[in-house]
Amino acid sequence: MSQLPDLSQPLWFLAVTAVVFAIVVGRYFLIAGLFHLAFYRWQPQRWQQRKISNKAYKKDQFRKEVQWSMITALLFAVAGAIMGVLWQKGYTLIYTDWAAYPVWWLPVSLGIAMLLHETYYYWLHRWMHHPKVFRIVHKVHHDSNITSPWTAFSFHPLEGVLQALFLPLLLLVLPMHIYVLLLQLTLMTFSSVINHLDIEVYPAKFHKHPLGRWLIGATHHSLHHKQFKYNYGLYFTFWDKWKKTESPSYAVLFEEKTTAAGVGHEVVQKRAGS
Template sequence: MDIVLEAADAYLFDYVYAKLFPVPQAVAALIQTAGPSTDLVTSLAKNLSLSYIPTQPYKTTIFTAPPTAYLSTVPRDNIIRESISLFLLVWIFGIVLYFLFASLSYAFIFDKRTMNHPKYLKNQMRMEITQAMSSMPWMSLYTVPWFVFEVKGYSMLYWDPNEYPKSYLFWQFPLFIAFTDFGVYLIHRGLHHPFIYKHLHKPHHKWIVPTPYASHAFHPVDGYLQSLPYHIFPFVFPLHKFSYLLLFTFINIWTILIHDGEYMTNNPAINGAACHTIHHLYFNYNYGQFTTLWDRIGGSYRLPEASLFDHSAKMSKSTWDSQSKEMEKIVKTVEDTDDRTYASPASAAPVSAAPVETKKQK
């Protein structure tokens, strides 16, 4: 994230901080006259006996620090400034990615007939967006320490492609997928423990038949916990900085794609939208993020029904009725009562107090 922060400083934050926390006018005049050479300005400032001497460093990777970078009393490497700037960047970047790709998915991929499903909620899409918008600032805040440690140089992120074998520029991608897929599986399955589920993960399972806007509609702690493997990876394995930005973007897009309801692949190795639809419908299956490997090993894999890949059959009343009946049985075990308000009142099945025999919570 240091490259992103550096660009944001050069083109935005340097100007903002210079405006909010300006250096004395005499120092600003020296900088604008002599140029942003810290040594020269420091020497001139000492000779003029100025009370403020700009000694802050401005190490850069790509972007040359403009003169404005020296015009604030809060230097770029101030940890509070870095934290605030990173928080704003992650929050804004997350919102832009969410609305851009969720909207593209909704417009061009998502089958609008899904909203006629008996388990589609009243005002669901608006509630999904509201949940996502209320959680994103908190998820961004929880993530900031990881990015600060990266910017301070404590991670294994690197810029010089010659620092590691050239072949690693390729192998870092499958290694990242393998590591994070295992981590997300463990965390996601743990979030389905009955005690944890009702406090953290239940808000995301409000959406039985999600739209692309459900992709980021989490409880903020839930969303943060499931993101931990992505942040841990560059502290354990080397990762090129540009590759990290690509993967960060890919993760957000993938999260949207597995909620779009368009089952483009039935590959037994890929945990795509079909597998994740099964997870939302039946709760206790397909916890993986990218592959079905760990679900198969952990005994939680469920093969998506063939009807999901038939555009007519997957929208038929018989398919929806079958899905609804099974979901109603499972939700009694997982949540005791179904407190959702469905768009179709008839779809809200009564819940009895008697236990129902079904697959136990994983």
């Protein structure tokens, strides 16, 4: 790191922020855009499935979601630049030498980071649904009652800050290879986009699979946006299952979305929204 310029200097800090912002925005548009095209343009039968349910996006919803997401991306970029400064000063445990830790630590560190992130987000999310907090911090995200790929990073700036804090703080105490860190950031974007599709991408019966029952997908998270008091998780369902905050409508709606392709879909959706 000695060959790098001092990232704490204002001009270099701005330069790093700009680079990270471009990466975050590029990843957001690439992943959200691909899913948007895949399900709303290239597979019109999936779009038709939405029409059966009488679903409709709000006017200018996509534009507003992208605008809020750009603010979130800027906050993530500033957090990334700060993390770069802390790394350069030796405060974080990010490492680049593959031999610094055993090979088995690479997947283990990723698993620990994702489990801790899940825990942080679940309890943060429940706190954000406190009525007084919700109106200030979380309402912007829930303005997307019917979610889309572009909802993934559509947050109020206060929520964006709370979400951006996790990784810099975690990396003060958890060693992670820089490529593992980049992998987690990419998985986070994929997961957020998939969860907000409102069109299920997982196969029939996946919610009963030994792996699938622990993973959050579009059906699971769409119920959160409709019911508000269930399904607070980020990647995994274990906190919702443990704290009994998983929607009782989830299994029925998942089966309906993945097996009937819209037959009776409207009835189930109305039931889920109740």
